[in-house]
Amino acid sequence: MPRKRILITGAAGFLGSHLCDRFIKEDYHVIGMDNLITGDLRNIEHLFKLDNFEFYHHDVSNFVHVPGELHYILHFASPASPIDYLKIPIQTLKVGSLGTHNLLGLALAKGARMLIASTSEVYGDPSVNPQPEEYWGNVNPVGPRGVYDEAKRFQEAMTMAYHTYHGLETRIVRIFNTYGPRMRLNDGRVLPAFIGQALRGESLTMFGDGSQTRSFCYVDDLIEGIYRLLFSDYPHPVNIGNPDEITIRQFGEEIIKLTGTDQQMISLPLPTDDPKQRRPDITKAKALLGWEPKVSRSEGLKITYEYFKSLPQDLVEKVEHKDFKHYTR
Structure with missing residues (x-):
């Protein structure tokens, strides 16, 4: 029986590369696509030797053509960090709007099911905590974060329009802060x-x-939630994240303890529209998908720290320090 074929955009990025690994493991034919504006081929180079993986160097903001059958599309192409979308705001808006439109059109033409990667940023600086999917958010569309927040909100609206008007099979995952190997140190x-x-x-x-x-x-944990959502029958947004909430100060203290260093924590001015709280309500994910996170923060941080320690020294040192005066997610 021939393998099912899946297109994963943003394939060379943090989440996209882990999704490629998961669907290769599940014996799919994986087509990775990335324009490499923030992605890194080193994240997927181990897949190039496989006969069920192929890669397209392409910007989905332009017309997307994939020959042959296509059963699923996962749209994860987008700058996803403050430094990125401060530097490339137009591209961020285009991949969320034009890119999403192009891929929805491809899904419709191929009869494919499409899952889009939305984000907790659609909730903005929330007045509700934890944030349920029914909360509409508190977003400043013309603030510095607006290019990312509104791109994701538009992406959700466009996806739902294709679902309701064309009957397209669609899924929407709202991703909360995620971490692990293959994150970029300078993002x-x-x-x-x-x-x-x-x-x-x-x-x-x-x-x-x-x-x-x-x-x-x-x-x-996140990849497992996305996998389950793709194969569910629920077309509306679903939060996937860990509800174990911690302050930034407490988190910094955990990092200092983990790394065995004695650095101080210093305070910089609070950036514009920086969310004061971020915690997912995962009631829907539990009920619909039977999903909840399994990996504790202490366990995950150890794995992530070992990954960062293993990086070549030039990657650790090449961070532009001036970028850290901006806000973080």
Whole structure:
């Protein structure tokens, strides 16, 4: 029986590469696509020798053509960190709008089921905690985070329009803070920022007094949730994340303890529209998918720290320190 074929966009990125691994393991024919604007081929180079993996160097904001049958599309192409979408705001908006439109059209033409990667950023700086899928959010569309937040909100609206108007099989995952191997040290998100600073012997920089909260989900747990959602029959958004909430200050202290360093934590001004709290309500994921996170933060952080320690020294040192004066996720 021929393998089912799946297209994964953003395949060379953090989450995209782990999804490629999962579907290769499940014996799919995986077609990876990435324009490499933030992705890294080193994340998927171990797959190039396989006969059930192929790679297209392509920007999905342009017309997308994939020959042959296509059964599933996972749309994970997008800058996903503050530093990235501050540097490339137009591309961020285009991949969420034009890219999503192109891929929905491809899914319709191929009769494929499509899952899009949305994010907890659709909730903005929430006035509700934890955030359920029914919460509509508190987003500033013209603030510095607006290019990412609104790209994802539009992406959800476009996907639901294709579902309701065309009857297209669609799924929407709202991803909360995720961490693990293959994250980039210089992408500005709080976990790699802290670990990178610890590895370089620098003080850990938090914003404000560090009382804002985040909830960190290990990548293997997230991938399992996405896998289950794809094969569910639920077309509406589903939160996937770890509801174990922690303040940024407490998290920094955990990193200092983990790395065995004695750095201080220093405070920088709180950035514009930085969310004060972030915690998923995963009631739907539990009920619909039978999913909840399994990996504890202490266990996941150990694995992630060992990964970062194994990186070549030039990758650790090449971080542009000035970027950390921006906000983190």
